[in-house]
Amino acid sequence: MSIDSPPDPRQFVQPLDHGISVIDTGFVRELFDASHLIVANGRAAYVDTGTNNSVPRLLAALAFHGLDRDAVDYVILTHVHLDHAGGAGLLMQHLPNATLVVHPRGARHMIDPAKLMAGVRAVYGADVTARDYGELVPVAADRVLETHDDLVIELGGRPLRFADTPGHALHHHCIWDEASRGWFTGDTLGIAYPALTTPLGTHVIPATAPVQFDWQALHASVERILQSQPKLLYLTHYGAVGEPENIAAQLLTQIDAMVKVGRELATAPDRHTRLKAAFQDIYMSELRRCGSSDSDENLHALLATDVELNAQGVGVWLDKKKQ
Template sequence: MKKTEKLAENLYLIDDFDLNVEERTGTYVLTESELTIIETSASPSIPYIKNGIQELGYTLEDIKYIIVTHIHLDHAGGAGLLLKDCPNASVVVHPKGKRHLADPSRLIAGARAVYGQQFDTLFDPIVPIPEERLIAMDHLSKLHLSDSCTLTFYDSPGHANHHFSIFHSKLEGIFTGDTSGVFYPQLLEDNIELYLPSTSPNQFDPNKMIASIELYRSLSPKYIFFGHYGMSENPNEVFTQVIEWLPKFLDTAQQAILEGDTFEEQVKVTANLLINNIQSFLNDKGIKPTHKVYKVLNLDMEVCAMGLVDYFHKQQHSN
């Protein structure tokens, strides 16, 4: 079971074993002059990050920046807990997310509403971050990590309004969090690249997502670094697949809303239909329903279904 892998010069990926699932959520380590990590996952993942940093020959005192692409708990939930043991680090966040890391009460309430009794197991503890240790990065702000490595931040809504993406000057790659979707490396051994939209609640907006993906395309990146999970060397394929799947996801949810009476029923029907559509797609490529990728896909489609149904409910109320 690989825990830490080298992706490129001065760039490593730690598997966070989010939800105890391999290759679901990752933390990137940039071993530049200013040691930097991108994404922390939730608090139960912090021991894996600490072990990974140690495995790479560094200490927690060496970390200068902890960057989170957005404040969803599977990306930033563990930031406060990790920071407690990183005395020289600051947390870098989108301006719209900063106050929620300083006072995570709304994040906690929102997650408890979704996850109920599972909340403590999945996310606890969520530790507030002192304001003086938070850095907000606006659109086109830059962070210099070494003479040869500068990070440029881009506002990239669609998955969430408190989301930025980070272009790495030396590698010409971009850390896209969840805005450019989810990569399923479990299928690579079958010679299949699969990239699907991430439509989780509660700020999913398909038009903003497409606009952000077009922004990525304009940067001509050589690599996409996903929050879930790993690196793609085929950005154009990423963009093409996500934009092709997005209307299918929307159509599926609209169909499910007609079939279900309650929000919960609509989410359940949406998730089942999404999995059926993806299963049909993968069956045609020779992937059996017992393939390990479905452990991740089933989890992802439950969350995607919530965001899709929530989006259409909001559209109805705004009209």
């Protein structure tokens, strides 16, 4: 997809209230991975970017709102996993006034992505990495702002406050937007694909991908988010969801079940295979409890990648506990 021949943004931009739009980045499948564009008094910020392949969509969304590229003040990353941050460097090349805002534990990987890219290739192989992510573009250090807990930046006079929220990753923060009374949560509040919606509404599953899952830290981060009494959560996977307390309760119930079975299987010789089977049962049972009538086949396909990554993440956590 060419930067100079952008797609029709009406196909992937969903304007919401409070100057916020959800942009489908196109990563993996439709309605899987989102960037959020915030516009306030003619100034703009992106929260998460998708991958290099997503950049034409992000720039097209800006034009859709009648904004020039020099109107973007910030590119904000919730954390530096590549479905959230892989396109940041390439996007920054097209935004002359933008500052990259990133957790201090992730900043070095945006400035020099060589180690991060090596890790991705080790996991996915060179061909898949080239297809799905491309080559990460480094960001000049003088264009990077490292956050700290309770940092506030202003976008066109609109305050955005950062909260350190480990649990999914140590390099994770969430962003509080007082104007909408919403949190941009990255992966801290889990994954809520629209395709998983049940008769009871939005349905969330956990995100415990390797290598920094921490059960207790995640509980604390979720509790901190709820202290603000938010009205909305803006999830990278996927979009704006309401009823934060219900989402949090559903998330933590499943997390606790995963941790329980993980401890039971901690020394099992076939641990990874059994963790995957157990996690799939946990997610499927919760979907059925909430009234999902989708076929097992479709649900298994939707959950397959997350089951695999979550089992890997809990496995790493169990191994760390033994050390």
